[in-house]
Amino acid sequence: MALAYVVGQAAGPENCYAVTVDHGFRPESAREARDVCRAMRRLGIRHETRTLEWAAGGIPPIQRLEEVARQRRYAELAGVCQERGICAVLTGHHAGDQAETFLFRLLRQSGVYGLAGMCVQAAFPVAPWADGGPSASGPVVVRPLLTFGKAALYKICRDRGIQWHEDASNRDTRIRRNRLREVIAAAGADGAKSPFSAPALLEVCGAMQRHRLFVNREVAALLAAHARFRAELGVVELADTAETERRLPRWAWNAALRERVLASIVGWVSCRDHPPELAHLRRLEQAITRFYSSEHSQRPGAPVVAAGVAMYPPTAGHMWLLCRQPPRPGEIGPQTGLPLGATALWDGRLLVRVCARPGRVRAEGLTWSVCSLHDAMRRWPECIAAQRAALRRSDRPLELHRAVQSTLPVVFASTDGGAVVFALGRPMAGSPEAAGLDVSVCARRGTALPDAGEVVA
Structure with missing residues (x-):
């Protein structure tokens, strides 16, 4: 409520749009949402409530409740952004939340990036695809109150006579973050300066943020110079040019920067909301240093799989390749009956859109579907084989690693039982x-380089 008042005063209430996501976990939540609606009306801010629906037995256990609720909440907000053309979502995270995040990540043995806490501005966890097409950037998350105490x-x-509600679930100590909140509150109540008090935690967090900001700039420069992000395939290629005296490519000289380069690429390829674990990054780093060691054989090495990403060593004429781990049969479910002009988020990574060319196809009643290559091979084996053969004969030969092919969507139109129109990353050869x-x-994360910079508190 304080956020709505402050932002409304700064930007003008007519330029604001408030959204309440009712998770439906508590019986009083619907009443509270109505109270928020009335409060927004008094502030002159447009408002709507989105209520989440849960299937029977679909509410997650208490240990995963916050994580799943966050995913559902941001997915709902992404839909609002797409419908309303909203470019920024402001949240009410405050200094206490930042202190809790620091302590939470410390217990998880996070590195500098995790201990730096939340940024004032960050990419939206679920990026909707605006009508502008696949290159259109999604909204950002802005946390303007991170320096404000509760x-x-x-x-x-109180000064403005604004009513607010306290979420009773914030006192449920079965949730780890709530237990940490109690630890921080108890440390703050102690007369002596405790290392677990909010000011002490925020001081260390601020130092980590300054380190992260510097590293981000260095990593962005390395990615711009040595990485090729292929958004249409969801893969990244890394240069294999090694310096004679170093034996390592420029992007791999410094161990700390090498780790962040790989973390950025793994996050971009996998599109997971959380950064990869350090153990997974170590596995990739070790494979790279072994590749350039004096004992390195010139024969192509086996791929290394970590954090859902497969890393293939360079071969003649090719760079390091990082792509989605080849999916298991049936792992990626099909999406069917989509109307022309619709966008599908496929495999949580790729945004797929199919539109009719004016005057080229009868669009009435035509729908399209998308499935995995494994499913397509079961249904149209001859068709896929013919596409491979046609690409080999074309002026643009099939350049993709076979593992990358397995990670790409196959699109078919629902006419005459379904006809494949797109496979192996290309329009289907000879298909009317x-x-x-x-x-x-x-x-899903677009074409912008990850970690190109950030705004810190």
């Missing part, structure tokens, strides 16, 4: 349906 936010509400449809594929 007491200051209470004072804003493909000639009348435009298929666009783009990585």
